[in-house]
Every structure is written in structure tokens, then in C-alpha cells.
Amino acid sequence: MSAIIFIVLLMFNIAIQAFxxxxxxxxxxxxxxxxxxxxxxxRLMKMKNRYTQLVLLxxxxxxxxxxxxxxxxxxxxxxxxxxxxxxxxxxxxxxxxLYAKNHIALANWKKDEKWTAxxxxxxxxxxxxxxxxxLLPNMYFILPMLLTFGLSVYGLTQYDLLPDQLPTHWGPNxxxxxxxxxSWLSVSSLPFLTLVLxxxxxxxNGAMKxxxxxxxxxxxxxxxxxxxxxxxxxxxxxxxxTITVTLLMGYLQLTIIFPETMSTSVTLASTISFLVIILxxxxxxxxxxxxxxxxxxxxxxxxxxxxxxxxxxxxxxKFGMFYVNKNDPSIMVEKRFGIGWTINFGHKTSxxxxxxxxxxxxxxxxxx
Amino acid sequence: xxxxxxxxxxVPIYLQLAQQIIEGVAxxxxxxxxxxxxxxxxAADLGMNMHTVNKAxxxxxxxxxxxxxxxxxxFIHEKGVRKASASDRQRLxxxxxxxxxxxxxxxxxxxxxxxxxxxxxxDLKEVK
Numbered sequence: 001m002s003a004i005i006f007i008v009l010l011m012f013n014i015a016i017q018a019f020x021x022x023x024x025x026x027x028x029x030x031x032x033x034x035x036x037x038x039x040x041x042x043r044l045m046k047m048k049n050r051y052t053q054l055v056l057l058x059x060x061x062x063x064x065x066x067x068x069x070x071x072x073x074x075x076x077x078x079x080x081x082x083x084x085x086x087x088x089x090x091x092x093x094x095x096x097x098l099y100a101k102n103h104i105a106l107a108n109w110k111k112d113e114k115w116t117a118x119x120x121x122x123x124x125x126x127x128x129x130x131x132x133x134x135l136l137p138n139m140y141f142i143l144p145m146l147l148t149f150g151l152s153v154y155g156l157t158q159y160d161l162l163p164d165q166l167p168t169h170w171g172p173n174x175x176x177x178x179x180x181x182x183s184w185l186s187v188s189s190l191p192f193l194t195l196v197l198x199x200x201x202x203x204x205n206g207a208m209k210x211x212x213x214x215x216x217x218x219x220x221x222x223x224x225x226x227x228x229x230x231x232x233x234x235x236x237x238x239x240x241x242t243i244t245v246t247l248l249m250g251y252l253q254l255t256i257i258f259p260e261t262m263s264t265s266v267t268l269a270s271t272i273s274f275l276v277i278i279l280x281x282x283x284x285x286x287x288x289x290x291x292x293x294x295x296x297x298x299x300x301x302x303x304x305x306x307x308x309x310x311x312x313x314x315x316x317x318k319f320g321m322f323y324v325n326k327n328d329p330s331i332m333v334e335k336r337f338g339i340g341w342t343i344n345f346g347h348k349t350s351x352x353x354x355x356x357x358x359x360x361x362x363x364x365x366x367x368x
Numbered sequence: 369x370x371x372x373x374x375x376x377x378x379v380p381i382y383l384q385l386a387q388q389i390i391e392g393v394a395x396x397x398x399x400x401x402x403x404x405x406x407x408x409x410x411a412a413d414l415g416m417n418m419h420t421v422n423k424a425x426x427x428x429x430x431x432x433x434x435x436x437x438x439x440x441x442x443f444i445h446e447k448g449v450r451k452a453s454a455s456d457r458q459r460l461x462x463x464x465x466x467x468x469x470x471x472x473x474x475x476x477x478x479x480x481x482x483x484x485x486x487x488x489x490x491d492l493k494e495v496k
Contacts, residue, residue: 127369209409210412311375329418
């Protein structure tokens with residue numbers, strides 16, 4: 001069973017990584033800003049195609065090795081999990097190396113051939129952007145937190161009735177396979193982690209409101225519509241994640257409180273549906289919306305502006321991956337290579353929230 | 369309404385911001401009472417320092433083009449479009465003076481200058 005889950009995850013992972021350059025907006029390739037004049041550079045097209053081919057090839061090799069290993073050796077569940085994780089990491093590291101190689105090559109071409117020389121850089125702001133932004137209200141994210149909080153309080157009131165051994169890990173077949181001694185802390189650790197996760201999603205939704213809109217100078221109306229849609233869909237995706245996480249964690253919390261009444265098949269079913277809903281929403285998000293909403297069709301023609309390009313902000317993107325800009329008050333910014341968001345490492349709040357998140361996870365893990 | 373900034377230009381960025389907002393009011397794309405983004409979101413959209421936006425907003429506030437209402441937001445001043453007072457007139461004259469002087473240095477005749485002014489007014493009043 002866990003082998004199948006790993007195979008599905010691996011295939012999902014490899015496909016997303018391999019076809020990533022095709023999902024991204026044309027103006028950014030391998031983390032480098034490409035001015036309009038060089039969008040159709042044949043070297044660039046070749047680079048993207050080669051990336052897809054190589055990642056697919058490596059992915060297939062990893063997949064075959066994993067499936068072959070499982071079929072031939074027939075290892076135990078524990079070992080499958082270990083192999084599966086190793087395969088996942090392998091399928092992650094290879095494309096990263098390839099990305100780095102391409103990023104450096106592209107950045108060098110751009111610098112040596114002076115792609116942006118002689119062009120006027122312009123930054124566009126839409127004064128009414130926030131008024132038109134339709135994000136889900138923070139209430140939608142606070143209510144699930146109240147539910148988790150309520151369940152945790154309920155769990156604590158039932159403390160005396162709980163068994164001495166509490167499950168902390170559930171195997172892929174839905175059966176609890178790891179336990180811990182009952183204590184006030186171990187009873188609250190699951191809801192605590194859920195609250196941290198829910199808090200993070202709430203924070204994302206709030207930070208997105210403040211995040212700067214990147215409107216392209218050559219197609220202002222179209223990129224504005226796409227940015228608005230991208231943010232709206234992101235807000236909905238965050239909501240779906242919050243709800244599914246709340247339900248799954250809430251269910252697991254209930255199995256701790258009432259170990260006899262919950263059957264393993266229900267646990268299995270809820271875990272699988274959790275996975276399907278999350279992967280499905282992410283896939284929908286990637287295919288329907290795309291990076292910065294570039295896959296959303298908007299019928300606004302491009303404007304022909306000679307000699308004017310968007311501002312080249314490569315210097316704020318370390319390695320094309322990490323955004324560091326002390327002046328920008330945005331905490332979250334849209335990713336360059338990938339669909340989604342990253343944080344502004346030049347902002348104090350980003351570091352504090354990152355530390356809080358890691359700190360609270362480490363706190364729970366060490367105390368268990 | 370879109371605002372376009374050229375970060376490499378010799379005109380300071382805060383002035384570019386302020387001038388384009390005033391132009392928006394003149395053209396009618398920004399009406400008295402319309403709201404403007406908060407300093408933080410404006411700076412985020414620009415990817416620039418909040419001081420830049422603050423400076424532009426203070427410049428506009430001084431000229432009574434915008435109104436900053438604490439905790440409510442930033443709005444185009446109710447008196448953004450108004451009859452010029454004596455002091456408004458005096459200020460404009462002072463600001464125009466160096467430009468007219470430059471035009472005279474460039475040997476533009478009075479007619480040339482008047483024509484230039486007419487062209488600019490026509491462009492600003494053009495309904496798009």
C-alpha cells in the first residue's frame with residue numbers, strides 16, 4: 001500500500017518538475033528575467049526542452065529503480081518508506097542541479113550580450129488593485145482554528161479516560177504503528193501542530209493582501225486581471241488546505257480520544273481522500289491558474305511599446321530563488337521558478353515567522 | 369488607474385509618483401473622494417522604500433491634492449479640483465518661472481510658449 005502511495009507521489013512530483021518551465025511565464029526562465037526582445041531566443045527554447053527531457057529521463061530511471069526494488073526484494077513496510085523517501089529526494093535533487101546549471105548559463109548570456117541595454121525600465125502600479133482584490137476574509141481561516149482549539153480542550157477534559165499509550169503515527173494501512181506515553185503534552189501535541197499549520201495559512205492569506213502586484217508594462221490590463229485571479233485562486237487553495245487539514249487532524253484527534261469506535265478502514269479512507277483532495281487542488285491550481293495566473297485567458301491585447309521593458313529585478317533574486325529586498329515591504333512575493341509564493345528574506349517579519357514555525361515544530365518533536 | 373515609474377530617470381521617484389497622481393486628477397481618472405493605496409501597499413507594488421511613497425504623499429497633501437485620514441486611508445482631496453486661491457496662484461507662478469526662463473533661453477517666442485501650453489492642455493483634456 002505505501003509503495004503505491006509513494007509511486008503516485010513520485011510520478012506527480014516528477015511530472016510537475018519536468019514540465020515546470022512550460023507552465024511558467026515567458027518573461028522569467030530559470031529564475032532570470034527575460035526582456036521581451038529575447039522571449040523567442042531559440043537557445044532559450046532549446047534549454048527549456050532539454051530540461052524537460054532530462055528531468056523526465058531521470059524521473060523514469062528513479063521510478064523504475066524504486067518499483068523494481070520493491071518487486072524484487074519485497075522489503076518490509078518500514079524499508080519501503082525509507083526507499084520511497086530516498087527516491088523522492090533523488091527526484092528532487094537532480095532537477096535542482098539542472099536548474100542551477102541553466103540559471104548560471106542564462107544569467108551569463110544575459111550579462112555578456114547586454115539584453116537590457118538601451119531599453120527604458122519601467123515599473124507599473126495600479127492604484128485600484130487592492131480595491132478589486134477579492135481574497136477570502138481571514139474569518140474563514142480563524143473558524144477552523146477554533147474547531148481545533150475546541151477539540152484540544154475536549155481532549156484534555158477526557159484526559160483521565162484516555163489509554164496510557166497514545167498513537168503518534170499511523171501506517172499507510174490506517175493502523176496506528178507508533179505510540180507514546182500519555183502526558184498533558186502528548187495529548188495536546190497534535191492539535192498544537194495543527195494550530196501552527198492553520199496559523200501559517202492564515203498568515204499567508206493576510207500577507208498576500210499586502211504583497212506587491214507585478215504588472216507588466218507591455219500588457220498592463222491583462223497582467224492585472226491575471227494577478228487578481230491568481231491571488232483569488234491562491235486564497236481558495238489555502239482555504240481548501242485549511243479545511244482538509246482540520247478535518248483529517250480533527251479525525252485523528254478523535255481516534256485518540258475514542259480508540260475503539262474508529263475503524264482502521266475509515267482512517268485509511270480519510271488519509272487517502274486527504275491526499276487526493278490536496279494533490280487534486282494543487283494540480284488544478286497549476287493547470288488552470290499557472291504562475292501569476294498566466295494560464296488564465298484574458299482578452300486584452302498587448303500594447304506595443306518600443307524600447308520600454310519591465311524593471312529588471314534580478315539583483316533581488318539570489319540564485320533566482322530567494323528574494324531579498326530590504327526596501328520592499330512585501331512579506332510574500334510570487335515565486336520566480338515555480339508556481340506559488342516565497343517570502344522576502346530582506347524583511348524581518350519573514351525571518352521571525354520562519355523561526356517561529358521551525359521553533360514550534362522542533363519544540364513538539366523534542367518534547368515527545 | 370495605472371502609474372508608470374522610471375526608476376533610472378533623473379526625476380526623483382517621489383516626484384514622478386506625485387506628478388502622475390496630479391495628472392490623474394486633472395484628467396478626471398481620479399475623482400475627489402477616490403481612495404489611493406496605503407503607503408505600505410503602494411511601496412510593495414513598487415518594490416521600493418516606504419519613504420518614497422510617504423514623501424510623495426506629503427508633497428500631495430501639502431498641495432491639498434490628497435487627504436490622509438488616520439486609520440481610514442488616503443483619499444483624493446475634496447478640494448482636489450478647486451478655484452485657485454491667491455496663494456495657489458502665487459505658488460504656480462513661482463513654479464512656472466524657471467521653466468519660462470529656460471524657454472526664453474532656448475529662444476522660444478511668446479507665441480511658441482503659448483502654443484506649447486495649449487498643446488499640453490489639449491492633451492490633458494483629451495478623453496480616452
